[in-house]
Amino acid sequence: MKSSRRCAPLSELTPSIPASSIIEDLEDLYENAPCGYLSLEPGGRIFKVNKTLCNWTGYRPEELLGQRLHHLLNIAGRMFYETHIAPLLRMQGFFHEVALDLVTAKGDLLPMIVNAAERRDSEGRPISTRITFLKATERRRYERELLDARDQSRSQEAAARASLTSERETSELREQFIAVLGHDLRNPLASISAGARILLRKPKDETETKVLQMMETTVLRMAGLIDNVLDFARGRLGGGITLSRNANTSIEPVLQQVVDELRTAMPDRRIETDFRITQPINCDRSRLGQLVSNLLGNALTHGAPGKPVLIRALTDNGMFELSVSNAGEPISAEAMEHLFQPFFRGRVRASLQGLGLGLHIASEIAKAHEGTLTVKSDSEETRFTFLMPLRT
Known part of the structure; x- marks a missing residue:
């Protein structure tokens, strides 16, 4: 005869402690834990944060909810997150003991040791990402002291450091x-x-x-x-965008290659092309390919997922015109003021986050070709247009 066994509920294991008291203790353990804690939704936005992390950073919970983790990182931290942490998290679902600096509400840097783990459903899709933060101020100070001691024993490094005034x-x-x-x-x-x-x-x-x-x-x-x-x-550093111009080679194969690469990388998105290039263009083909890649990547990131992205290129009246357009929400007036500045990023999906340099580099490439890069955005479409003389 098989015995019927069941797991006893928490209330039976601790009959002398009311269930409401246990819930209060667990809530207190979360809110006032000796470590910071937050949770990210699959889209990458914060939906839960404990009091400990808020007290350390000086933010109120309502100021962090709905923000991305990038809101708490400096530029170096954002670079490291995009090029190392985010790919690692997507590949293996966790990372351990990563050193990051959080930026407090006052603008100060707060050294942290960070651990994270994704919570996934039965089919492997991410449900949320749980992240814990441990203060590392003393550890970082100790590491700096070791580096300083080593630097003092190297006169050449000490001289170089002293010259950076x-x-x-x-x-x-x-x-x-x-x-x-x-x-x-x-x-x-x-x-x-x-x-x-x-x-x-x-x-x-x-x-x-x-x-x-x-x-x-x-x-x-x-x-x-x-x-x-x-x-x-x-x-x-003063070098600027360098060009290697050639008017004897067609630009269309380069444009098509960029489109094909992005189609392969994002097979669920539709990219339509309209190329009417009938005259030679005195340009740097590699640089224009980079410009198009940045504009197309931006359109795929911000455009409506169910709508196609259109790239047009034509020559007319001594000018070369290239445009990339997408449907979706229009760019706000506030964002328009900073759109081509370095490290500026709008609201994007977590899986496609970048460093905020793409549009800045595209605008610099346009200037190097003695051309212009402009944008128009309304409820119908957002269109970036690059215009340059055919021969300069």
């Missing part, structure tokens, strides 16, 4: 580091992309195919981030 010099050093890092990332990124393409040619099950396609998409997005960061660093 102005904010401008410090900023230039930081941007040089970004540029070197971007170059060093290109080779391993190309190897990953080549390996994924080779594996995609061989028979595999559905899960393996999805993972490889996600790797290809991530490589494409990271390559774009690297290009944008490098161009931004060069511009800030």
